[in-house]
Amino acid sequence: MSTTAIIINLLALGCLVFALARDRGRTKQAMGVAVKSFVRILPAVFIIIVIIGLLMAFAPPEVISRLIGEQAGFGGLLAIAALGAVLHIPTLISFPLAASLLQSGAGVASVAAFITTLTMIGAVTLPLEIKELGRKMAFLRNGLSFIIAVIIALTMGAIL
Amino acid sequence: MKQDATSTPPRKKARKEMARGYILLAATLVAAAVILRIFPDKVTAATATTRSYFLEMVTILPAVMIIMGLFSVFVSRELVVKYMGKASGIRGIAVAMLFGALPTGPLYLAFPLAAALRSKGASISNIVVFLSAWACIKIPQELIELQFLGVKFMAARLILTIIFVAIMGVFIEKIIEWTDNRGIGVSQKVAR
Numbered sequence: 023m024s025t026t027a028i029i030i031n032l033l034a035l036g037c038l039v040f041a042l043a044r045d046r047g048r049t050k051q052a053m054g055v056a057v058k059s060f061v062r063i064l065p066a067v068f069i070i071i072v073i074i075g076l077l078m079a080f081a082p083p084e085v086i087s088r089l090i091g092e093q094a095g096f097g098g099l100l101a102i103a104a105l106g107a108v109l110h111i112p113t114l115i116s117f118p119l120a121a122s123l124l125q126s127g128a129g130v131a132s133v134a135a136f137i138t139t140l141t142m143i144g145a146v147t148l149p150l151e152i153k154e155l156g157r158k159m160a161f162l163r164n165g166l167s168f169i170i171a172v173i174i175a176l177t178m179g180a181i182l
Numbered sequence: 183m184k185q186d187a188t189s190t191p192p193r194k195k196a197r198k199e200m201a202r203g204y205i206l207l208a209a210t211l212v213a214a215a216v217i218l219r220i221f222p223d224k225v226t227a228a229t230a231t232t233r234s235y236f237l238e239m240v241t242i243l244p245a246v247m248i249i250m251g252l253f254s255v256f257v258s259r260e261l262v263v264k265y266m267g268k269a270s271g272i273r274g275i276a277v278a279m280l281f282g283a284l285p286t287g288p289l290y291l292a293f294p295l296a297a298a299l300r301s302k303g304a305s306i307s308n309i310v311v312f313l314s315a316w317a318c319i320k321i322p323q324e325l326i327e328l329q330f331l332g333v334k335f336m337a338a339r340l341i342l343t344i345i346f347v348a349i350m351g352v353f354i355e356k357i358i359e360w361t362d363n364r365g366i367g368v369s370q371k372v373a374r
Contacts, residue, residue: 026329027241033325034245041252048255056251060244062196065203067239069210075232076214079224113323114246118235121330134339137327141318147289154293155300155309158367162354163310170346178338 063114070115074122087127094132102132103171106139107164110146113137131179138171242329246322250285253321257284259295266312267302275348278308282315285322292316306358307351314347 023031041049087093090102120133143164144151151160218225262281269277282292296309304312319340327336361367 023241024238024329026333027238030242030325030329031245034248037249037252041256044256049252052251052255053248054251055254056244056247059250060247062200062203063243063247065200065207067243069207071232071235071239072210072214074235075228075230076217078231079228080221113318113320114326117323117326117330118239122231122235124331130335133331134335138318138339138343141320141323142314144289144317147293150290151293151313154297158358158361159306159310159354162357163313163350166350166354167314170350174339174342174346177342178335182334182338 063112066112066115070111070119074118078122078126081126083127086123087129090123090128090132090136092129094129099129099132099135099172099175103135103139103168103175106136106171107143107168108145109140110144111140113141116140129179130182131175134178135171135175138174139168142167142171238329242326246325249325250322253285254287257281257286259298262286262295263299263302266299266304266308269308270305274305274308275311275351278304278312278351279315279319279344279347282312282317283319283321285320289313289317306355309351310354311347311351314350319343319347 038049041052090098116137120137123136124130124133148160148164151163214228218228265277266274266281292313296313299312300306300309324336324340327339
């Protein structure tokens with residue numbers, strides 16, 4: 023187990039002990055929620071892991087790095103940011119995917135742009151956002167999120 | 183609190199979605215098996231990668247789910263509304279960011295909550311920060327990002343996101359106030 027994994031598990035254990043001391047009934051309820059979300063996310067996790075295996079075995083690093091690597095330039099960055107904005111995949115599984123892309127030649131900026139737009143912008147949830155908060159706010163938030171995602175990505179590409 | 187069909191999907195729908203997930207998984211496995219059958223020389227590389235990612239995932243996923251479950255039960259909507267309704271300025275943005283980052287459910291739950299907060303008097307900047315933090319600074323997400331992309335990547339992206347989300351919140355508030363005052367695209371929901 024990596025250090026990170028140990029820290030995360032200790033954190034969960036700490037929260038659990040604290041919660042148990044506070045309220046036994048609600049902790050039980052929380053465990054129910056945890057099991058349910060675990061069962062729900064599990065297929066997506068397995069799917070992405072299998073896809074990563076295939077990706078790493080088949081996609082040559084030269085291709086990945088040409089598409090979304092350092093050579094891809096600003097156009098490649100915008101393309102992958104746009105892809106992240108339209109795609110609707112669970113964020114939790116986007117991180118292993120991002121890690122595999124990085125490992126096989128993608129640029130830091132591209133990966134950061136992809137994750138940021140993927141989480142921050144929801145093309146699928148946009149109608150609901152408009153309904154609840156109005157057109158102006160929804161469009162402003164999603165539009166500006168795209169711009170700041172690109173800025174964040176460029177900054178990360180520069181500093182890492 | 184508004185509770186319509188969109189904010190709480192009925193049980194049947196959730197079960198259907200789950201079944202779809204498992205069917206999709208089965209299809210992926212079959213497809214992978216067929217592909218690897220055709221290219222037997224790639225089997226070792228593919229299974230080695232899948233194995234290592236599986237191990238990385240399996241050592242943290244239960245812990246992340248426990249943290250998520252605990253927060254979603256212990257942090258009630260009432261608590262969020264109570265603290266976010268009145269906080270303003272830098273403090274307001276910090277509170278909005280913190281409550282948004284707590285792992286309390288998917289994004290579609292955040293919109294009705296944000297609308298309720300708005301009607302309770304929370305400022306536009308706080309709402310935008312709250313929604314954006316909910317979408318992309320969630321604690322479980324950060325933990326998984328830490329595991330897979332390392333502390334440097336995760337910390338850099340987190341700090342940059344916090345800074346820019348705060349700026350965006352204030353900026354959107356100014357734009358909405360400016361345009362509302364001039365009667366440009368005033369929408370019923372957003373206008374005070």
